[in-house]
Amino acid sequence: MAQFPLLSLVIWVPIGFGVLTLIAGRLRGIDVRWVALVGALVSFAISIPLYTGFDTTTAAMQFVERVPWIPAFNVDYYLGIDGISLPLILLTTFMTVLVVIAGWKVIDYKLAQYMAAFLIMEGLMNGVFASLDGLLFYVFWEAQLIPMFIIIGIWGGPRRIYATLKFFLYTFLGSVLMLVALIYLYLQTGNYDILAFQHQPLGMTAQILLFLAFLIAFAVKIPMWPVHTWLPDAHVEAPTGGSVILAAIMLKLGAYGFLRFSLPIAPDASHALQWLMIVLSLIAVIYIGFVAIVQRDMKKLIAYSSVAHMGFVTLGMFIVFMIVENTGALAGTAMGMDGAIVQMVSHGLVSGALFLCIGVLYDRMHTRQIADYGGIVNSMPIFAFFMVLFGMANSGLPGTSGFVGEFLVILASFKANFWVALTAAITLILGAAYTLGLLKQILWGPVANARVAAMPDLSAREFLVLGLLALSVLALGVYPQPLIHVMDASVSNLVHQVMQSKL
């Protein structure tokens, strides 16, 4: 028997269930929420064998599927995962289950379309992580904009139309330049195989141009300063589920792009432009950290904190060159990369959880202004417990997943340059300042008003969602080894690839 097409299933089963949900929405007497939940659970179940069957000793692509798709362009339907994409696929399938549960009672307009949009988006995002063909990657990459555009536009807040158009046009602008870069690479290699792109020798000018084209696409998506301005708008206006997916998965697409395209395809350009990336990352960490402190809207605060955290991810990726320059050895380079990837996964869990917490409050009070809350701990003690936990994880408290990633990146930075590391480490203070500031104002103190006093504590459904996330955050914080072990071989392979000049 040929290998079971697990990756295809993990892409197409959610999409199929999305369509089923839409159909079920037209029929009477079927609760679409159950259809959607079954779809999300089945998809999650399919992604588990990917983890259990994964061979951690090799950096080669696994679960490979390859059939010709468009012969005129030499485009293949070519899937495969390595230790970098596997954790992100698991994160996607896991978060979608939570989002479906979180939307259970909250959405009252076009429920079937809401659930279907998330399921379809799940499949498309898995497709991005699993594609080994550049054009297939691009198709998934662009296609998942459409459901997100609709999610923000239909179920979003009052300024949703402005926010969703900004979101779409920003990302579209970024990605069309990537398309030009992909076609250029195709004309060099004769197909769209990403692995062939990675081995293609390229001149310095070509590399720089390619790097910049990819940079625009991925920087918008991550987002890096100064092209981050769509994110706070999109986050604030999106419904809770949309914010969760946006923060947990979509931002990771950009970071994944750096790992899969920019670094291995244009290593010399990455090396030459590392200063740019490090400066932009540090600006994101420091400046955006300060911006987050002054926010009055809870969602906006978490959105800016996402930008700052993603700055750590890009720092961890691009610090490798400086480590080699400084120490002359590869030792410690993998640490930066590891830190970046752990940070991606951890931020997915933590920011997703924080957006869910804000969603819990918003469902009760219909406001996101920090000033409207205060003393929540008196009426919702269980909620306050979770909120504090996720807040601590967000500010990088040891024992939570947030600590692992930041710590690894800062350690790696110390090997590279003391000042870079010191600047990056300021985030520990800033992160604590804005997160704890938020907690102080909404959780502690006297009860702000009668409506806060009347808020019921978490329902069983909300408890389940936040509880699962809390367990994951703690597990990853206390024992990150399973995750690091999975990506070990791929990361060291990537580091070697990046250090080899392609000129």
Add this chain to the structure above:
Amino acid sequence: MNFTAPAFTPAVPEMFIFGMTCFILLVDVFAGPRRRAVAYWLSLATLVGAVWITAVLPHAPRLTFDGMFVNDAMARALKLFTYVITAAIFIYSRGYLEARDQFKGEFYVLGLFGMLGIMVLCSSHSLLTLYIGLELLSLCQYALVALDRDSSVSAEAAMKYFVLGAIASGILLYGMSILYGITGTLDLGQLAVFVAGSGLTHIGLVFALGFIVVALAFKFGAVPFHMWLPDVYEGARTPVTLYVGSIPKIGAFVMFMRLLADGLGGLHPSWEQMLIAISVLSMAVGSVLAIAQTNIKRMLAYSTISHVGFILLGILAGTRTGYIAAMFYTLTYVLMATAAFGMVILLSRRGFEADNIADFKGLNERSPWFAAMMLAAMFGMTGAPPFIGFFAKLYVIRAVLDIHLVWLAVVAVLFAVISAFYYLRVVKYMYFDRADDKSPLAAGWDIKWVLSGNGLAILVLGIFPAPLMALCVRAIGF
């Protein structure tokens, strides 16, 4: 002098359409006002017959009528596509025309004659046949625009179209006559040989090329010869707009192919520069001006202009890939435009024209299915995957990168982003706004089924584009 009868076989589809159209004209006269549907059903039967005849014809390329008429793979593919789209146009239009007492045989007769013009264009292998085909198409279009004779808007649009179109035809004819004067031949094959040998040495050739490019750009609706297009699209009745906005683009494309690529291929470096200018201008004007429109027909007119710019990108590359890309783009554009105008017809009903973008408000509440079809058309035109429009844009951009015009590719994708805005606005009206008017769609099952097929084709071909690409690759032989 002895006369040998030319081989008629390659032209059988044209003769069949011609005969049937004359027959429909007669039948319609005698059927009287009560049995208008006869012309409709006969037209559809004619199209089915034409598909069959074209498909069973021998496939080897063949010249006939002293080399004036050719039936090659490109002609066959384009003709087949034209039949299908024409049938879709007729089916979409029926309910609309019936509701407005416009359900007359003339619409079908003119539509079929115009289609015959496109077929002659597809098969032309001489300046003369090309001109005949073009005039047949153009005259039918002028008359179609004026079909609603009591409407002053339509009359104005038709007048504008006729006067400007006649000037363009005159310019084309002038260019052709100069060409004939210099080369002494009307045959495109001999023209190509002459031009390849001479290059742009003769000043007359420069003039001829200039005139021809201007006229072709006018017929295609490319900037700066686009002025007629928005007015005609807006002024004509929606079924006529659907007609004018879809299959004549195939005719325009094939004119570029036969005249510039085949006939004047040797002058490629010269017309490449002209087309670069026209293409960039078309993309710019089309993308930017469409943003300001509130009338959906006008908006789609400007969007056409910008798509024409993209099609020209493929043609100006002057490579085989470029021609394939341009053909692929033309076919997908026609498919998407047919769906979009079909949606405008679907939303219209007796006494109500869904001419404004705001009329799409809350369509997702009234009919999620057709909102999704319009979504496919709009995202398809944007060039977002997984819809077919993405591969069309991909193909032309690849063709442009192939000839190392990186800046042109970057300009093209930037205009694609700008144009995304107004397509998204339609989606915004359909999905994000609540409906003022909650009435369900009043339309026949025929338009609903065919329009669904049309919308699904945009998605399905976007996921499996290989067959359509293979068709284009086969069509552009040489």
